[in-house]
Amino acid sequence: MKLKIDEQADALYLTLGEAPASRTEEASPGIIVDYDDQDRVVGIEMLYLSKRAPETDLRRLLFESVPEVA
Template structure:
């Protein structure tokens, strides 16, 4: 999984798979989901990042894994 922030494009892209994208769908204004040829999600793009999260410090990202519930 990779997370890329493009300041010039004011966008964030989350890569979930290295599989090539065969189609894209804008599921909400400025939120684009990329799918492979088997309709699995391979990436998610968030446009207008500075407007959506104006207080976000994109230099400092925190990842948290939620423990499994048995």
């Protein structure tokens, strides 16, 4: 999994898999989802990042994992 922030494009892209995208769909305004040829999500792009999270320092990201429930 990779997270890429493009400050010039004002976008964030989350890569979820190595397969190339064969189909793209705009899930909601400015949220683009890429699918592979087996209809699995391989990437998610968020446009207008500075408007969606204006107070966020994009150089500092916090990743959290939710513990598994037995």
